[in-house]
Amino acid sequence: MAAGFKTAEPLEYHRSFLKENCRSDGRELGEFRPTTLNISSISTADGSALVKIGNTTVICGIKAELTMPPSDAPNKGYMVPNVDLPPLCSSKFRPGPPGEQAQAASQFIADVIESSDLINMEELCIEKSKLCWVLYCDIMCLDYDGNLLDACIIVLLAALKNAQLSEVTINKETDLAEVDIQKKKPLKINRLPVGSSFAVFDDSIIIVDPTAEEESLSTALLTVVTDEEDRLCAVHKPGGTSLSGEKLQHCINRAITRNKEISKLVGKYLSICPEVRRAIPAPL
Amino acid sequence: MTLKSASCATRGLCLRTMTELDQSCSVLREYGSEQSLLSKPDGSSTFVQGDTSILAGVYGPAEVKVSKEIYDRATVEVLIQPKMGLPGVRERTREQCVRETCKAALLLTLHPRSSVTVILQVIHDDGSLLSCCLNAACMALMDAGLPMSHLFCSVTCAISKEGQIIIDPTARQEKECRALLTFAIESVECNVLMSSTTGSFSVQELQQCIAISQKASEQIFQFYRDSVKRRYSKIK
Numbered sequence: 189m190a191a192g193f194k195t196a197e198p199l200e201y202h203r204s205f206l207k208e209n210c211r212s213d214g215r216e217l218g219e220f221r222p223t224t225l226n227i228s229s230i231s232t233a234d235g236s237a238l239v240k241i242g243n244t245t246v247i248c249g250i251k252a253e254l255t256m257p258p259s260d261a262p263n264k265g266y267m268v269p270n271v272d273l274p275p276l277c278s279s280k281f282r283p284g285p286p287g288e289q290a291q292a293a294s295q296f297i298a299d300v301i302e303s304s305d306l307i308n309m310e311e312l313c314i315e316k317s318k319l320c321w322v323l324y325c326d327i328m329c330l331d332y333d334g335n336l337l338d339a340c341i342i343v344l345l346a347a348l349k350n351a352q353l354s355e356v357t358i359n360k361e362t363d364l365a366e367v368d369i370q371k372k373k374p375l376k377i378n379r380l381p382v383g384s385s386f387a388v389f390d391d392s393i394i395i396v397d398p399t400a401e402e403e404s405l406s407t408a409l410l411t412v413v414t415d416e417e418d419r420l421c422a423v424h425k426p427g428g429t430s431l432s433g434e435k436l437q438h439c440i441n442r443a444i445t446r447n448k449e450i451s452k453l454v455g456k457y458l459s460i461c462p463e464v465r466r467a468i469p470a471p472l
Numbered sequence: 473m474t475l476k477s478a479s480c481a482t483r484g485l486c487l488r489t490m491t492e493l494d495q496s497c498s499v500l501r502e503y504g505s506e507q508s509l510l511s512k513p514d515g516s517s518t519f520v521q522g523d524t525s526i527l528a529g530v531y532g533p534a535e536v537k538v539s540k541e542i543y544d545r546a547t548v549e550v551l552i553q554p555k556m557g558l559p560g561v562r563e564r565t566r567e568q569c570v571r572e573t574c575k576a577a578l579l580l581t582l583h584p585r586s587s588v589t590v591i592l593q594v595i596h597d598d599g600s601l602l603s604c605c606l607n608a609a610c611m612a613l614m615d616a617g618l619p620m621s622h623l624f625c626s627v628t629c630a631i632s633k634e635g636q637i638i639i640d641p642t643a644r645q646e647k648e649c650r651a652l653l654t655f656a657i658e659s660v661e662c663n664v665l666m667s668s669t670t671g672s673f674s675v676q677e678l679q680q681c682i683a684i685s686q687k688a689s690e691q692i693f694q695f696y697r698d699s700v701k702r703r704y705s706k707i708k
Contacts, residue, residue, distance in 0.1 A: 291564040303651070303671045408576070410667075419672045426565075427572020427656070430663030433682065440675055 265312020
């Protein structure tokens, strides 16, 4: 009977739960879904990770390639993030060129990388104006159940922490690059940006970590990205109903708490030795 | 700042607003707008902020493709054409911001199974591009006579490396700043409708920028009122 009500009147169904200060899957309004993390999922990539927030599953693979640095920044390498939402993850995505949501998500991740100063781009440069690393970060959603942006940020962070770059030297005589695959060193990550997404219902109730259903019924969506020093890297609210100053502040506080939870997860998990890590995915 | 002589276009005054907060200097560049300049779209407008200029056209309520129609409300589409080249990923994010803001302001349930299309053409980009797009979109929607629950305007703030907050930055100021924040403010309670930020900043800086934007938005709303009043007082 509840299933029938849910299909016929989805908004009323969710409202009846929100009146009791909880949600249809039993969570509190401010509760995130259980987050699990798996690292080195893709053996052919230089760095990879897989994240599950509830049912939302996102995988990231990092490939490092050698290229010439761009002419306007000859001493810096660069990163190219790409978010892919294939028809596999949800029936609302059709095959073909990337849709608007995928493109907006890719641009958002690129902005977060730049705003949070995640990696020192000068470190990716091998020789000024001649050779640098370009990191292709391919983020693919395998199962879309809401809260895509948070998952993308966590998976990118974990994959970068896991990435190993080979040592490259330039042979002075031949002027060619020599890659030493045996010697690998990890990337130095400056910051730990973590995102928290919120959905606004009926202009007043704010819920954290919305599922795909809750996202489609909400009147506004908000994503706040903070780093470990409690500085904001992004406040992304693409329209929707207005938010007052206090509600925004409340969301930012929740985002700061979430940052601490995720930093502990990523830090603790990465400190375990690689063999054990591959066997056990870490739960939060 | 000199007031340029008024042509058939309504020109806004450039006002200097010193806020009580810090030494932050909030000066909106000279802004102006013209409505109903194109004959084919249902509504059109240009919005000029300093040297940044956007031309907006609105078609609606019009026919919608069956694949895109929604049974109980109008479908809003936004297209942003850059000055050079084809629209890319950056334009898509801007389109998403403009579309969601327009969806919140328009009374879409009055026109089910129809479409409202907003087309924005970048004439010149000298900073605060997203703000100018939103302001031009709002003026064009007003010109088209589409029913809205509230008006919206947009303000961009840049935080310089020294921590100074600059409002309505030029392209050069945007390049040299540490953080860039764009807000869309609604006219009824001056709350934040849309927020798009790049760069990192503290929570206090965010609150300051929101307060400055809300104050600056009052000027822009007053400008909307004056330009509409001036336009309709001419019609006999």
